[in-house]
Amino acid sequence: MFFFEDIMFNLVPIFIIIIAIIVFGSILLKFTAGIKQNVKNNASPVLTVPAQVIAKRTEVRGEHSHTWYYSTFEVESGDRIEFEISGKEYGLLAEGDLGLLTFQGTRLKGFERNR
Incomplete structure (x- = not known):
């Protein structure tokens, strides 16, 4: 039982960090795509x-x-x-x-x- 608690105690922070990276990465990609489209429009x-x-x-x-x-x-x-x-x-x-x-x-x- 203690072994399982130790694994969970170590894995939960890693899982939260991975989710945060995915969320912020998605936001950054969307923001970057918008800027690229705006630059392309301005050059057209x-x-x-x-x-x-x-x-x-x-x-x-x-x-x-x-x-x-x-x-x-x-x-x-x-x-x-x-x-x-x-x-x-x-x-x-x-x-x-x-x-x-x-x-x-x-x-x-x-x-x-x-x-």
Whole structure:
């Protein structure tokens, strides 16, 4: 019985340290990926192209139900690009809208509808 207690006494701190390393490592990787994407976006040219709103969607995440909004645009070449947008932009866009899409990498700069 004492042998088992000695093993547990020695293994529990090691287990806690391993879990802490995994948690903080995951946070660091996520943070680093965000910085890399931001640097890549900043290095990309700002493009303005004719586009059409093809789809809109929402995603609810977390305990407190935070909502994320997305819109998919199709450009003249037939390529489709999805951007995260604000709730206000989501409400103003309608599927089928035509206009000029301005973006930089994965960052939406704006969408101006044709009038």
